[in-house]
Amino acid sequence: MHEMSLCEGIVDLIAEEARRHGFARVKSVMVDVGVLGHVDPQALAFGFDVVSRGTVAEGARLVIEQIPGAGWCMDCAKTVPLAERFGACPECGQHHVQMTAGDELKVRELEVE
Structure with missing residues (x-):
């Protein structure tokens, strides 16, 4: 399950921010996950x-x-x-589509104490 290694990266990022900004506890973590990124939200x-x-x-x-x-x-x-990676354009049916969203994994916001 690659989600565990993704979580390790998220926690490492949070620990670095805690050192940099001096907070002691995180109340919530808001994460953007693209639907085409092959990340299972439940596993994450x-x-x-x-x-x-x-x-x-x-x-x-x-x-x-x-x-x-x-x-x-x-x-x-x-x-x-886009409903799938490398999918055809739903307008014209061609496959000359450059993905612009749906593949991200980004920590958007932390609520800290």
Whole structure:
């Protein structure tokens, strides 16, 4: 389950921010997860609970915002929704689509004490 290693990265990032800004506890962590990024939100939540034990993030609430897939169609010259990686443009059916959203994993916000 690669979500565990992703959680380790999130907790490491939080620990670095705690050192930099001097907070002692994290109440909540808001994370953006792209729907095309092959990250299971339930596995991410489970992994976060396990990996955050004994850290400033222990007991923090993990809020996951799922970001829909989108891409720029080079044939239509517009942004279109994407339901799958390397999918065809839903407007013209061509496969000249550059993904612009839906693959991210980003810590957007921390609520700290």
